[in-house]
Amino acid sequence: MTTTESFASEAANSPTAPIVHLEDVGKSYGNIQALRGVSLSVRQGEITCVLGDNGAGKSTLIKIIAGLHDYTSGTMSVNGEERHFASPRESLDSGIATVYQDLALAPLMSVWRNFFLGNELTRGPFRQLDERAMKRIANEELTKMGISIPDLEQPVGKLSGGQRQCVAIARAIHFGAKVLILDEPTAALGVNQSGVVLKYVVKARDAGIGVIFITHNPHHAYLVGNHFVVLKLGRVALDTQRADITLEQLTTEMAGGSELEALSHELRDLAPDAVADVQDAIQAQEKE
Amino acid sequence: MASTITSPATADDRVSARSVGARLLSRPEIGSLVGAAVILVFFLIAAPPFRDINNTGTILYQAALVGVMAVPVALLMIGGEFDLSAGVAVTTSGLTAGLFAYQFSVNVWLGILIALAVSLAVGAFNGWLLMRTGLPSFLVTLGTFFILQGLNIAVTRLASGAVASNSISDMDGFGAAQKVFASEFKLGGVTIKIIIVWWIVFVAIAAWVLLKTQIGNWIFAVGGDAAAARAVGVPVKKVKIGLFMAVGFFAWFAGMQLLFVQNGVVQSGEGVGKEFVYIIAAVVGGCLLTGGYGSVAGGAIxxxxxxMVQLGVVYAGWNPDWFKAFLGTMLLLATIVNLVVKNRAEAR
Incomplete structure (x- = not known):
């Protein structure tokens, strides 16, 4: 049995043993409670989508898991062990890799140098960079992910947004991530580029990685997600499996659901003709 | 794989591999190399003494005086910072060694070691304060520039009663130290100052470190995007403090050269304005002021x-007043070339 198989069967046999588990986690900055009573489970080979509007607490949540901030209440366990991360390095060392919106790539450095940044391979008594091996591995890993970059010497800044996103994801996977946090990977991308990135997200999941996919686009989330968590004002507003929700419901929930409906009634009172029914609008959007 | 068309790895047909020429043109030092060739040919034609092989040693000596400090200044600039105190730090180093050895009547080598410690400490202080406060390096090193400039004159006057350090030329260890830092030898009739040899050695080592080691990769990364570097585990603070300490080390070396070439006396007011010359050398050599891009070889060029320009102007018999105007023009041209290069590299 290969590692991947045992990974998969483990995940299948023990669906109740999540790799990262948050229980009632809260985070306050002084008198501001950015996150309150959030519970979340991330399992291997599953994509957990975290949705929410701006300011809903998505960033705070990933910063806690990525080790940039510590939480102030509740518990977070990684591999069944309770943890408080003091630095991003500790989070990385427990197999949690984060691909941030800004991607953590240096734009003027070449693709292969970026791929191995912080984890350079060296050889010989003078610890010289093993350029040949690094270029070969970077090329292999990127090809495995289905990305073709003909010239690994070109600066990362010359790649398209989707390609850069994929380089960052491929790097995280190569360096042994068991949990991959993707912070709005499709936010700045066009339709085709988003599709490319979503394909890699699915590939990462199929490789047995637990993916946390942060987004405010319910369409992207519903395409790939196994499990959805919607945050609102720092609380979990919805936590459901894919089987129990439709895209329409998810969209409504994301868009603000009942609040938005109330708003539409209010606006209708002011200008009856100008405001469409929210439900109609969403359904029309679905049909497109 | 049989079906290359359906393979997800099919190359994007909009991207073609870059030609060797295009790759060569994208090297950071290419602009300065072309510039150096043009200036060389120009002065070979315009200034007859420039063609005299005996003057080659003098030209290289002038270049090395700047070049030794351009090595760490280029590295620091690639690492995203610059150091306005680098010029006076050289004087501080020379004064420290001279004054310490004279005042405490100890072997010259002990003074040299104390100067090394002081120089490294100044660099470490710059780096530490920068990382600690998050202020721009312009402000932090402008502060240390004035502090060192003031200390140089004040401490010298306090210790020696004059504006120069006391001569240490008759003290123990002076001869050996002078051999190391400021001797000369003949090579095929051309007088070569030892600092030229040191300069070449330093450039070779620093270029190797920058391009072929992990530290070098980290220097590019902290200058290119410090937040990104930190996120993947690069010790950003250590790298930046290390770069400032490298400036300290080279300032120590240049200070020793200054001390021993002037027979053990250093003028306390020296060095002001030199920091810009080092920065000019690095920028002309293709280093981006904003960091993340550049080369050590470029700084040497x-x-x-x-x-070449400094002595070419003299050899051509022109008024040396023109030299600075020439230098400024070159700086502007170089920065424009660099800007174009950067925009091209970042173009999507």
Missing amino acids: GALIFG
Whole structure:
């Protein structure tokens, strides 16, 4: 049995043993409670989508898991062990890799140098960079992910947004991530580029990685997600499996659901003709 | 794989591999290399003494005086910072060694070691304060520039009663130290100052470190995007403090050269304005002021251009007043070339 198989069967046999588990986690900055009573489970080979509007607490949540901030209440366990991360390095060392919106790539450095940044391979008594091996591995890993970059010497800044996103994801996977946090990977991308990135997200999941996919686009989330968590004002507003929700419901929930409906009634009172029914609008959007 | 068309790895047909020429043109030092060639040919034609092989040693010496400091200044600039105190730090180093050895009547080598410690400490202080406060390096090193400039004069006057350090030329260890830092030898009739040899060695080592080691990769990364570097585990603070300490180390070396070439006396007011010359050499050599891009070899070529122009103007029999105007023009041209290069590299 290969590692991947045992990974998969483990995940299948023990669906109740999540790799990262948050229980009632809260985070306050002084008198501001950015996150309150959030519970979340991330399992291997599953994509957990975290949705929410701006300011809903998505960033705070990933910063806690990525080790940039510590939480102030509740518990977070990684591999069944309770943890408080003091630095991003500790989070990385427990197999949690984060691909941030800004991607953590240096734009003027070449693709292969970026791929191995912080984890350079060296050889010989003078610890010289093993350029040949690094270029070969970077090329292999990127090809495995289905990305073709003909010239690994070109600066990362010359790649398209989707390609850069994929380089960052491929790097995280190569360096042994068991949990991959993707912070709005499709936010700045066009339709085709988003599709490319979503394909890699699915590939990462199929490789047995637990993916946390942060987004405010319910369409992207519903395409790939196994499990959805919607945050609102720092609380979990919805936590459901894919089987129990439709895209329409998810969209409504994301868009603000009942609040938005109330708003539409209010606006209708002011200008009856100008405001469409929210439900109609969403359904029309679905049909497109 | 049989079906290359359906393979997800099919190359994007909009991207073609870059030609060798295009790759060569995208090297950071290419602009300065072309500039150096043009200036060389120009002065070979315009200034007859420039063609005299005996003057080659003098030109290289002028270049090395700038070039030794251009090495760490280029590295620091690639790492995203610059150091306005680098010029006076050289004087501080020379004064420290001279004054310490004289005042405490100890072997010259002990003074040299104390100067090394002081120089490294100044660099570490710059780096530490920068990382601690998050202020721009312009402000932090402008502060240390004035502090060192003031201390140089004040401490010298306090210790020696004059504006120069006391001569240490008759003290123990002076001869050996002078051999190391400021001797000269003949090579095929050309007088070569030892600092030229040191300069070449330093450039070779620093270029190797920058391009072929992990530290070098980290220097590019902290200058290119410090937040990104930190996120993947690069010790950003250590790298930046280390770069400032490298400036300290080279300032120590240049200070020793200054001390021993002037027979053990250093003028306390020296060095002001030199920091800009080092920065010019690095920028002309293709280093981006904003960091993340550049080369050590480029800084060396920048220093060589500086040496050639400085002496070329003299050899051509022109008024040396023109030199600075020439230098400024070159700086502007170089930065424009660099800007174009950067925009091209970042173009999507």
